[in-house]
Amino acid sequence: MKVTIKDVAREAEVSVATASMAINNKRGVNAETRNKVLKIAQKLAYVPNYSARSLVTKDSRSIGLLVPEIINPYYSSIVDIMAKLAEQKGYTLLLGISNSKSRTEKMYIESFMERRVLGVIVVPMLRDHPDIGHLEMLRTEKIPMVFCTETYDGCTEPCVMCDFSSGEYEMTRYLLNQGLKNICFLNVRMDANFTKLRLHGFMKAMDEMGITAPEENLFYVEEPNFQAAYDITDSILERGPEAIICINDMMTLAIMKRLDERGVRIPEDISVAGFDDMMFAELAQKPITTVRQPLADICRQTMDILEGEIKGGARRAPAGKQRIVSIRPELVIRNTTK
Amino acid sequence: MKVTIKDVAREAEVSVATASMAINNKRGVNAETRNKVLKIAQKLAYVPNYSARSLVTKDSRSIGLLVPEIINPYYSSIVDIMAKLAEQKGYTLLLGISNSKSRTEKMYIESFMERRVLGVIVVPMLRDHPDIGHLEMLRTEKIPMVFCTETYDGCTEPCVMCDFSSGEYEMTRYLLNQGLKNICFLNVRMDANFTKLRLHGFMKAMDEMGITAPEENLFYVEEPNFQAAYDITDSILERGPEAIICINDMMTLAIMKRLDERGVRIPEDISVAGFDDMMFAELAQKPITTVRQPLADICRQTMDILEGEIKGGARRAPAGKQRIVSIRPELVIRNTTK
Structure with a gap:
């Protein structure tokens, strides 16, 4: 029979709530009790029931990242850097590859929202004046959004890009x-x-x-x-x-x-x-x-701004003015020029 | 004030359940009623409350994909192909980049499980005999798993790889x-x-x-x-x-x-x-x-096997025997050989 949190609590002689806090690494339980619970959980080979847990965990700590494609090393580098930054900050990164299609980008936004993302980073689609009506869903739900490497015309959310x-x-x-x-x-x-x-x-x-x-x-x-x-x-x-x-x-x-x-x-x-x-x-x-x-810089500043908005609420620039953070690139002279 | 599904239902003179089915494109509502509801939803600028919806939608239709890295075009190609296949099949693909670290792979598996994935595709880490104890969590919860391009020693889940x-x-x-x-x-x-x-x-x-x-x-x-x-x-x-x-x-x-x-x-x-x-x-x-x-082939067969296991329950090979699907590669003669 499957070991439940109740079995762990009984064996450790603590309440189920205490056992749960210890196992989920929450505050409200002292170090000694925590260690005792964890040892017993290990002894009993207890495995948390994640499916059940997710139904009650409201804060999913996810953020969404939209990129236009992934084959070009430029975009896979962005995904790589963002994944590492998200991990450092304790976010799960949900990836959406739009293939520069509005329909696909919309589908990912819906999927991000169903998964209760705290914010979204948008690396825009590579095409002239795409339909971006779906971004309105994020605004309606007050989900912060930051553009990375490029922005769509007429948007007022912050953008971090190369100069x-x-x-x-x-x-x-x-x-x-x-x-x-x-x-x-x-x-x-x-x-x-x-x-x-x-x-x-x-x-x-x-x-x-x-x-x-x-x-x-x-x-x-x-x-x-x-x-x-x-x-x-x-x-x-x-x-x-x-x-x-x-x-x-x-x-x-x-x-x-x-x-x-x-x-x-x-x-x-x-x-x-x-x-x-x-x-x-x-x-x-x-x-x-x-x-x-400077992709590492561009990604880091994008993530920092998004985190700020998640924590402090979206800070908009004065009416209609988009905040553009412009990062200076660097000349690299190698062998193909005189 | 925000328009709710109740407002849409009232205006369309249908029940809330019918309005919901129409908007969420479910069966049980005829085409005429559906069109009427959708028109009114549009007129009232109704935006579905995705955050609320996700709390009751049990079937998240997500699958997880683990890759060891993303910078090498070999892996970004796999991600690209898998994302397209998942989209075709109506799954949301959750990506985890392990950087060949067990700790990171474990973190992603936990995150996948919290998001109730239906199955997981594992492109193994690039290192000798890594700790893969965390895969046990998927087995305990009976979440199907298929290996792609390579397998870990001692695992019995199916694997699709190049010959x-x-x-x-x-x-x-x-x-x-x-x-x-x-x-x-x-x-x-x-x-x-x-x-x-x-x-x-x-x-x-x-x-x-x-x-x-x-x-x-x-x-x-x-x-x-x-x-x-x-x-x-x-x-x-x-x-x-x-x-x-x-x-x-x-x-x-x-x-x-x-x-x-x-x-x-x-x-x-x-x-x-x-x-x-x-x-x-x-x-x-x-x-x-x-x-x-033949990466497209390898990815397609991996996805097909995973889908089969999601629909039909994980089919294991007889005791301890792993099913390996071996795909024949092709010689491509170009300019670097005599």
Whole structure:
């Protein structure tokens, strides 16, 4: 027959409530009694009935994390860091992979709410103006929400993100200072901060040096993936660039592969620079010059803000103003630039 | 004031139970009534109180997935595939990243049980003989468990995994047939099926060709990561190999990097082969010859077995015998081998 908490209490000569407090590590029971109960629980091979317990535990201590995908190491790194931070803070992390679909993101939000999450971290979907009506459910239930790495337009919840503009500005200045002037810029055709701010930084650095980047040097892919960047490389080459700046490392790897196939030497013939500093940037056959997004910092500050809101109640910025915490990235010069 | 289900029911002139069934998409209400209720719910901007609902919904329809890490694309791919399969089947997937620590795996199991998971998929920790006493909690509560890609010794729950032995056997035969005889094999020093079976396949192919692989051609790293493989490459080179077989693609990339630095041409001077066929094997500057683990198949069969056990009750193999479903991998010949 299965050992119950009553058996443990009887054997330890304490009340069921005391035995329960000892086993669940709650206050209200002294160290001596606690040790006695735990020893007896072990002796009797008592296993707590978690299913029953969850029905009465109101505070689930869970938080939800939404990411647009998990294959790209950029997002799996975020999940990895967030899981460790949540563990440190005693939260269980519930993960939702939206695949950039509103329907899926909505499903996860509902699932998070059914599991009584205390707060939600949103890494936004990768698409133009997605339907985000489902976020209203969180607001109605007063569940705090913090955006991470990017925000949706029109939202007023806090957002922690990389200062994309200053990162691309510094990279462009570095290349210009190396004497490279004919620079092509490969972006994603998406109406989002992470595309607009990077372009802004690039243009600002060019302007300051008195160089107007011709419209023809700005290239766009529809999806920020390897194949798209590989396919567009031949068109970029037709502009005869001295350098190519790419808005992420994954696409930079693709450009490098195509340049290699075309017999173009990096950096002797063309310098190439990425963004993110994902693991493979350093491990690549030729380590990539890139801009390091301080992901650990971004994640930690996101979690801290969320925890603050969970503990203190959501603190909103004055009417309609979103609080953006902008974290400065770092230039990492390796072997793909002169 | 907040709109409740009672307000919706009154306005729609139906009972609260009917309104609830309509809104929660349950059977027992006809299409006409359902539409009427949904329209009124929308008109009144009714938002279901999910927190309250979860207290009475016993069937949480969640399953837990444990993985040892998430940064390696091999594991993020598993998470990605499992999340999609779970969504298709109407389960919410709860993720636990153990970082190969028993303490963490135990914490996630407890958290899964508190959330009343219907079953758990375990991708085992990457270490020798870890403490797995916590799995007993699942058995006590009769929560089905299925192992994926690898199993712990002594467990009798089903396991779906790649046929590592036949994969490495085929790869070795391929290289031998190309006339390469002095082959070095880079393994991980870990007492696990995924290391032993690969070695077994390698030795079997060598034996069949009447070649005894000298003990000195077998190399081991402590951790299956990039740096460890990079560091050991110089020692492997001292054996003057015609080919190097490596038990994963990540380590193969590391070897290739070091060979490149040493001026060794691949495959002209040395052929190099990996295992897994993770995304970067194909996208690498020089696409890698490897053994493709049929991850989609492995994940689908794992999920199907778990679903069967959830629906039909855990079916155990006869006393102490573990059911192993072995999925045949596929040779993928690319540019790193002659």
